[in-house]
Amino acid sequence: MIDEYLVRCLNQSLKELAAEKGVDPAQLRDVALEVPKIETHGDFATNAAMVSARFFKEPPRKLAEQIISRMPDPEKLVDGIEIAGPGFINFFVKDKAWQNVLKTIVNMAEDYGRSNRGEGKRVQVEFVSANPTGPLHVGHGRGAAVGDVIARALEATGYDVSREYYINDAGRQMEILGHSIFLRYLQLFGREVDFPEDYYQGKYIEDIARELKDTKGDYYLGVEESQAINEMSMFGAGKILDEIRQDLEDFGIKYDCWFSERSLFEKSSVEKTITELQERGYVYENEGARWFRSSEFGDEKDRVVVRSNGALTYFASDLAYHKDKFERGFNMVIDVWGADHHGYVPRIKAGIKALGYDEKKLQIILVQLVNLLRAGQPVAMSTRKGEFVTLREVMDEVGKDAARYIFLTRRSDSHLDFDLELAKERSSDNPVYYVQYAHARICSMFRVAEKNGIEPDFSAGADLNLLELPQEKKIMKILAQFPSVVADCAMFLEPHRLPYYLDDLVSVFHSYYNKNRVISDNEPLMRARFYLVRSIQVVLKNALDILGVDAPEKM
RNA sequence: GCGCCUGUAGCUCAACAGGAUAGAGCAACGGACUUCUAAUCCGUAGGUUCGGGGUUCGAGUCCCUGCAGGCGCGCCA
Numbered sequence: 250m251i252d253e254y255l256v257r258c259l260n261q262s263l264k265e266l267a268a269e270k271g272v273d274p275a276q277l278r279d280v281a282l283e284v285p286k287i288e289t290h291g292d293f294a295t296n297a298a299m300v301s302a303r304f305f306k307e308p309p310r311k312l313a314e315q316i317i318s319r320m321p322d323p324e325k326l327v328d329g330i331e332i333a334g335p336g337f338i339n340f341f342v343k344d345k346a347w348q349n350v351l352k353t354i355v356n357m358a359e360d361y362g363r364s365n366r367g368e369g370k371r372v373q374v375e376f377v378s379a380n381p382t383g384p385l386h387v388g389h390g391r392g393a394a395v396g397d398v399i400a401r402a403l404e405a406t407g408y409d410v411s412r413e414y415y416i417n418d419a420g421r422q423m424e425i426l427g428h429s430i431f432l433r434y435l436q437l438f439g440r441e442v443d444f445p446e447d448y449y450q451g452k453y454i455e456d457i458a459r460e461l462k463d464t465k466g467d468y469y470l471g472v473e474e475s476q477a478i479n480e481m482s483m484f485g486a487g488k489i490l491d492e493i494r495q496d497l498e499d500f501g502i503k504y505d506c507w508f509s510e511r512s513l514f515e516k517s518s519v520e521k522t523i524t525e526l527q528e529r530g531y532v533y534e535n536e537g538a539r540w541f542r543s544s545e546f547g548d549e550k551d552r553v554v555v556r557s558n559g560a561l562t563y564f565a566s567d568l569a570y571h572k573d574k575f576e577r578g579f580n581m582v583i584d585v586w587g588a589d590h591h592g593y594v595p596r597i598k599a600g601i602k603a604l605g606y607d608e609k610k611l612q613i614i615l616v617q618l619v620n621l622l623r624a625g626q627p628v629a630m631s632t633r634k635g636e637f638v639t640l641r642e643v644m645d646e647v648g649k650d651a652a653r654y655i656f657l658t659r660r661s662d663s664h665l666d667f668d669l670e671l672a673k674e675r676s677s678d679n680p681v682y683y684v685q686y687a688h689a690r691i692c693s694m695f696r697v698a699e700k701n702g703i704e705p706d707f708s709a710g711a712d713l714n715l716l717e718l719p720q721e722k723k724i725m726k727i728l729a730q731f732p733s734v735v736a737d738c739a740m741f742l743e744p745h746r747l748p749y750y751l752d753d754l755v756s757v758f759h760s761y762y763n764k765n766r767v768i769s770d771n772e773p774l775m776r777a778r779f780y781l782v783r784s785i786q787v788v789l790k791n792a793l794d795i796l797g798v799d800a801p802e803k804m
Numbered sequence: 805g806c807g808c809c810u811g812u813a814g815c816u817c818a819a820c821a822g823g824a825u826a827g828a829g830c831a832a833c834g835g836a837c838u839u840c841u842a843a844u845c846c847g848u849a850g851g852u853u854c855g856g857g858g859u860u861c862g863a864g865u866c867c868c869u870g871c872a873g874g875c876g877c878g879c880c881a
Contacts, residue, residue: 284820286819336861592875686841741821763846768840
């Protein structure tokens with residue numbers, strides 16, 4: 250692509266210059282090429298001269314001149330270069346370069362935007378991982394959308410991605426789940442029970458109890474209580490997990506691995522992890538408990554891994570889990586967490602370091618919490634109390650695509666107000682339709698053409714010089730950016746860049762569409778414009794694919 | 805009290821790891837459908853980027869500080 254080409258040329262020039270002036274090339278930063286906001290500032294611009302001025306000990310503008318004079322242009326794509334302002338180098342590119350973009354897109358079709366930067370490296374993205382003690386709610390939906398799109402963007406960038414869901418199916422909350430079901434079960438037999446406040450209050454617990462009564466009758470009245478609770482927690486968790494799985498699938502998400510916490514205990518992984526830490530000298534005993542010396546690795550204090558009563562902490566199994574991830578040989582491990590877990594970042598990273606792994610290979614994305622509102626009024630959400638708006642409800646009310654878009658059109662670290670009423674009311678205003686509509690429009694256009702006996706034949710080529718309108722050029726420029734937008738999305742783990750890019754592209758298209766006709770008697774022009782709109786169609790389809798949003802052919 | 809995140813147009817949010825003149829959508833107002841989909845388009849209006857210092861060629865972005873909101877600070881999970 251053009252931007253990559255210019256960067257290569259610039260780098261070569263800088264290297265040459267550095268050699269001449271005796272500057273260590275290692276000092277030089279990578280060249281940053283950007284598309285200026287203002288068109289008179291060129292098609293591309295770089296601040297390379299300003300950034301490296303101090304290494305060369307020369308004024309930026311003077312350095313810029315020398316960079317330009319040494320810059321190669323083997324493909325003769327550059328039309329003009331100017332030095333502007335404090336030392337920007339602005340590039341103007343020949344129309345031919347933009348026209349080539351259209352040919353590339355039409356030829357590459359669904360592959361346009363994909364790259365092999367990841368070189369097949371294995372990446373694991375773990376997200377949602379909600380406890381199987383209740384249905385997914387809106388907050389989980391945000392993590393789901395963000396995690397999934399990060400995974401999709403990485404795939405498009407050439408990584409070998411594995412999506413994973415960590416099931417907390419061991420420990421105290423499982424016990425509470427089982428007990429909650431048990432109490433509801435007893436109630437179904439007319440027993441008077443005291444249902445504790447901090448047990449799971451949701452109606453789904455009663456549903457599970459009723460199902461057990463229907464299938465097993467009074468079987469559980471005759472067994473040991475602890476056995477009943479244990480079996481009920483297994484059954485309940487399985488039941489709830491099935492629904493979670495279904496919800497996620499309907500939300501467009503397929504996992505490669507459902508990883509059970511319980512399996513860690515079955516393999517004694519947790520004990521082994523603690524032993525390993527101990528062998529490395531990072532575990533000590535104090536007041537009957539065993540502590541991990543995490544403060545030696547940047548955590549604010551040490552953490553308990555084995556309590557004085559002998560029980561392993563949640564943190565201990567989390568360490569074992571992360572050790573397992575690295576043992577599976579991933580080159581990068583990405584955790585998508587709710588921001589309420591941010592306090593755990595330093596201790597997990599400490600654990601990774603203590604176990605001898607490269608902590609930089611663990612990236613933790615904190616997704617800020619969703620603040621749920623109903624008609625402007627805050628709604629408290631609590632799985633325990635059974636007060637929540639489920640992801641399922643949201644999907645039913647506003648649809649999968651609109652819901653995903655709401656989650657994806659903001660940075661992960663922005664706090665999100667989600668007003669269910671507003672989401673319903675304004676679902677037709679959702680920007681997702683703006684984008685989908687553009688795709689449907691183009692599809693419709695090709696249908697009309699076909700109906701009129703016009704076959705959009707791309708093998709014959711077209712005279713793309715006829716695309717001389719400013720808007721046509723602008724569209725070509727935006728289309729050219731797509732691969733780097735996808736790559737940035739993946740590299741910075743920031744899905745929101747994609748929807749904003751799409752909005753840009755689509756608004757120019759709609760405007761263009763309203764002013765100009767594609768199908769017309771002017772055959773050569775029509776052929777050329779077919780290239781343009783087909784390219785838009787391809788990019789929309791590919792981008793929406795990465796967002797996990799449908800690209801409808803009709804609306 | 806300490807830590808993390810946030811503060812940008814009336815509202816919801818962007819601003820491509822410091823770039824040139826801070827941009828979109830919604831809401832408001834005024835216009836455009838006998839023509840490839842009006843879920844669209846064109847136009848108007850809307851800003852001391854929370855306050856105060858600093859760093860430099862250049863700050864919404866980085867540092868310090870104050871204020872406001874969210875979250876977290878257990879031998880809970």
